[in-house]
Amino acid sequence: MGGLFLYLTKRIIVQLTGAQALIKSLEMEGVEVIFGLPGGAILPVYDPLIDSSVRHVLVRHEQGAGHMAEGYALATGRPGVAMVTSGPGATNIVTPIGNAHMDSTPLVVITGQVSSAAIGTDAFQECDITGITMGITKHNFLVKSAHEIPRAVAAAFHIATTGRPGPVLVDVPKDIAQSMMEWWYPASIEELDLPGYHPVVDLDADRVAQAIELIRVAERPVLYVGGGTLKSHASAQLLAFAERTGMPVVTTLMARGAFPDSHAQHLGMPGMHGMYAAVTAIQKCDLLISLGARFDDRVTGKIPAFAPHAKVIHVDIDKAEFNKVRRADVAIRSNVAAVLEAWDANQASPQNLEVWWKEINAWRETYPLVYDEPAVEGLLRPQHVIESIAKAAAPGTIVTSGVGQHQMWASQFWKFEEPGTWINSGGAGTMGFGVPAAIGAKAGRPDRVVWCIDGDGCFQMTAQELVTARSEGIPIKVAILNNAYLGMVRQWQEMFYDERYSEVYLSPDLPDYVKWAESMGCVGLRATNIEEMHAAIATANTINDVPVVIDFRTDSSEKVFPMVAAGASNDDIMVHPLQREQS
Amino acid sequence: MNTPEPFLGATSHTPVRHHILSVLVENKAGVLARVAGLFARRGFNIYSLAVAPAETKARFSRITIVVDAESAPLEQIVEQLDKLVNVVAISDIAPKDALERELLLATIKTDVDNRTSLLDVVGNYGAAIVDVDAGSVTLMLAGTPAACDELERELESYTTLELHRTGRVALPRLGKAAVAADPD
Ligand SMILES: Cc1ncc(C[n+]2csc(CCOP(=O)(O)OP(=O)(O)O)c2C)c(N)n1
Numbered sequence: 001m002g003g004l005f006l007y008l009t010k011r012i013i014v015q016l017t018g019a020q021a022l023i024k025s026l027e028m029e030g031v032e033v034i035f036g037l038p039g040g041a042i043l044p045v046y047d048p049l050i051d052s053s054v055r056h057v058l059v060r061h062e063q064g065a066g067h068m069a070e071g072y073a074l075a076t077g078r079p080g081v082a083m084v085t086s087g088p089g090a091t092n093i094v095t096p097i098g099n100a101h102m103d104s105t106p107l108v109v110i111t112g113q114v115s116s117a118a119i120g121t122d123a124f125q126e127c128d129i130t131g132i133t134m135g136i137t138k139h140n141f142l143v144k145s146a147h148e149i150p151r152a153v154a155a156a157f158h159i160a161t162t163g164r165p166g167p168v169l170v171d172v173p174k175d176i177a178q179s180m181m182e183w184w185y186p187a188s189i190e191e192l193d194l195p196g197y198h199p200v201v202d203l204d205a206d207r208v209a210q211a212i213e214l215i216r217v218a219e220r221p222v223l224y225v226g227g228g229t230l231k232s233h234a235s236a237q238l239l240a241f242a243e244r245t246g247m248p249v250v251t252t253l254m255a256r257g258a259f260p261d262s263h264a265q266h267l268g269m270p271g272m273h274g275m276y277a278a279v280t281a282i283q284k285c286d287l288l289i290s291l292g293a294r295f296d297d298r299v300t301g302k303i304p305a306f307a308p309h310a311k312v313i314h315v316d317i318d319k320a321e322f323n324k325v326r327r328a329d330v331a332i333r334s335n336v337a338a339v340l341e342a343w344d345a346n347q348a349s350p351q352n353l354e355v356w357w358k359e360i361n362a363w364r365e366t367y368p369l370v371y372d373e374p375a376v377e378g379l380l381r382p383q384h385v386i387e388s389i390a391k392a393a394a395p396g397t398i399v400t401s402g403v404g405q406h407q408m409w410a411s412q413f414w415k416f417e418e419p420g421t422w423i424n425s426g427g428a429g430t431m432g433f434g435v436p437a438a439i440g441a442k443a444g445r446p447d448r449v450v451w452c453i454d455g456d457g458c459f460q461m462t463a464q465e466l467v468t469a470r471s472e473g474i475p476i477k478v479a480i481l482n483n484a485y486l487g488m489v490r491q492w493q494e495m496f497y498d499e500r501y502s503e504v505y506l507s508p509d510l511p512d513y514v515k516w517a518e519s520m521g522c523v524g525l526r527a528t529n530i531e532e533m534h535a536a537i538a539t540a541n542t543i544n545d546v547p548v549v550i551d552f553r554t555d556s557s558e559k560v561f562p563m564v565a566a567g568a569s570n571d572d573i574m575v576h577p578l579q580r581e582q583s
Numbered sequence: 584m585n586t587p588e589p590f591l592g593a594t595s596h597t598p599v600r601h602h603i604l605s606v607l608v609e610n611k612a613g614v615l616a617r618v619a620g621l622f623a624r625r626g627f628n629i630y631s632l633a634v635a636p637a638e639t640k641a642r643f644s645r646i647t648i649v650v651d652a653e654s655a656p657l658e659q660i661v662e663q664l665d666k667l668v669n670v671v672a673i674s675d676i677a678p679k680d681a682l683e684r685e686l687l688l689a690t691i692k693t694d695v696d697n698r699t700s701l702l703d704v705v706g707n708y709g710a711a712i713v714d715v716d717a718g719s720v721t722l723m724l725a726g727t728p729a730a731c732d733e734l735e736r737e738l739e740s741y742t743t744l745e746l747h748r749t750g751r752v753a754l755p756r757l758g759k760a761a762v763a764a765d766p767d
């Protein structure tokens with residue numbers, strides 16, 4: 001007893017530099033990997049990193065570090081961490097921060113800053129990164145003393161991962177990293193000193209009951225599943241609720257994988273390039289149950305014409321989403337899982353959906369997802385390439401994508417069966433996201449096969465990170481759907497600008513993607529016809545030690561359908577030309 | 584000496600479309616920029632804004648923002664504000680329940696001809712002379728925003744060298760509690 005008392009009272013004082021404290025704080029948060037690139041202002045922090053158990057992945061461009069951290073977070077459900085220097089290092093990571101903000105991805109970004117005394121003097125590599133990122137972070141900190149480092153890091157992780165997740169930036173002046181502090185670490189949330197941050201609230205029982213009543217009388221309900229369902233790990237609850245009630249499910253671009261694509265109740269993705277049945281079911285529904293979705297304009301089309309007959313139940317952890325775009329009849333602030341559990345506990349259910357399913361099934365049968373017959377000679381159909389990769393892929397394969405036509409086709413034609421297997425840039429639409437996100441995902445889930453379905457335009461924006469992948473031993477697979485164009489822009493110019501193609505041609509051969517891949521230590525393959533396509537996919541699937549890049553030569557005239565033109569009503573959905581005679 | 588009743592103006596409160604948000608924030612560097620930046624990037628209009636340390640605790644400041652609830656629904660403004668980590672509490676004071684005051688300082692050019700009439704104006708409004716020199720006086724009015732508006736109009740017939748207004752601060756009228764705009 002006496003011994004224990006002595007042990008408890010003898011506080012061991014450990015003196016650390018701010019830099020050491022920063023690394024130790026990251027260790028305390030359970031960080032396993034940091035994506036980053038050093039420079040002057042962050043130099044002190046890179047020194048103790050040598051002695052740390054935390055892995056560091058040295059990127060070739062800070063944008064890569066940010067997207068890798070996002071890919072890591074989306075694949076693992078844990079916050080991604082990136083570390084960069086001040087000035088240009090910090091501004092280079094602004095795009096991923098903005099991207100993570102739009103997609104509510106938990107990130108902690110550490111930036112070096114010039115020394116405290118130099119702040120405000122236009123010092124070398126000074127920039128006001130907390131000012132720059134104020135509007136695109138969930139929160140940010142400029143650390144004012146070494147003593148504050150543990151609190152800032154702990155608060156950053158707490159804020160990034162609770163409530164509606166998002167990116168948090170911690171800016172650390174060089175002198176503070178170099179000065180001494182007495183090591184401590186916040187032992188509780190109270191010690192984080194966040195009097196204005198209350199991410200969790202009790203479920204409002206009245207509203208849960210009101211929603212149950214709306215569900216009970218609904219005849220044409222739709223479960224509109226958004227990214228918040230994945231963020232709150234509610235897939236199991238969603239499956240149980242959907243199966244018990246028999247309601248149709250749609251999953252947004254951010255929620256692909258939250259509900260199995262193979263499930264009979266799944267109508268697929270809604271929105272601008274959504275499935276006909278998914279889009280139309282929303283238009284005709286009498287009850288729209290939004291589960292962690294935010295009524296994005298890519299889903300709603302023209303807002304006054306969106307789901308015009310529907311009552312709306314809006315479930316979100318972020319109450320600022322309520323009535324932002326669409327007025328909710330019942331708004332419930334909660335994570336998705338808790339609400340679904342409460343509804344299940346109360347046996348919330350509509351009475352009879354037979355008539356509704358008859359209508360829906362007719363839409364599904366009339367307008368399934370289609371594309372033109374693959375040509376035996378000539379260029380590949382991008383949809384066929386994606387289906388072929390998917391068919392040959394191991395179950396649980398993680399897919400990332402860039403932004404453009406290939407992204408939409410990947411979302412449409414890959415069949416996602418579990419959470420965390422589809423990683424893309426939704427809200428921001430950041431070209432170049434795919435390759436680094438794949439690297440981050442693979443770093444977090446080395447047991448999984450990771451394919452990046454990329455566009456030729458996107459690939460050229462961040463391809464240098466394949467050097468990172470090769471040197472760090474992160475063997476991802478990249479499928480470039482090389483249509484020689486900024487294809488999505490080309491599609492709009494073809495359809496809405498009288499085929500006047502302005503600055504969208506890229507060339508299929510420049511760069512030479514195979515040589516480029518090889519120069520980066522990857523295996524480079526090319527497929528110009530169906531036979532080569534299957535062979536290249538098979539070869540890629542045998543390579544598990546280095547990254548593989550396949551240059552698939554695809555038909556540039558292919559367009560993504562269905563399509564709702566920007567600003568048009570979802571009622572005016574354009575189906576694939578093959579289906580137009582039928583209507 | 585008897586101070587006359589301060590003139591409350593024709594309308595003694597803010598136009599209906601203006602709402603007064605009383606926002607308690609952490610007293611930290613950059614918080615005002617966060618609040619102002621939020622209004623700018625979401626297209627919410629600020630009609631006036633006043634900031635000062637709140638109560639005795641130096642830990643918090645109070646920002647009184649008069650918002651134009653026509654630029655965006657008040658609910659959106661409040662909810663977006665509430666998401667700022669440094670914002671601790673927001674209360675919404677409806678225009679009719681608000682006790683609002685503002686301070687006006689004006690330096691007016693004076694001469695033998697207008698001195699007396701200016702002093703009358705000062706007396707009528709319950710304003711005060713706070714500085715005087717040979718050719719000018721500085722007067723002060725602490726009153727309702729409407730009274731400040733009226734006085735400002737009255738001063739148009741003089742040569743105003745400088746005029747500053749603080750923007751309003753507000754408390755709910757007694758018995759009319761401010762509504763916690765963010766009950767969570
Ligand atoms: C950083 C960035 N710049 C520009 C755009 C606009 N944009 C959207 S899709 C697209 C074309 C993408 O081309 P590619 O990667 O070849 O994909 P494809 O559409 O051909 O499949 C462009 C330029 C964007 N989304 N992101």
Ligand SMILES: [Mg+2]
Nearest residue numbers: 455456485487
């Ligand atoms: Mg392309």
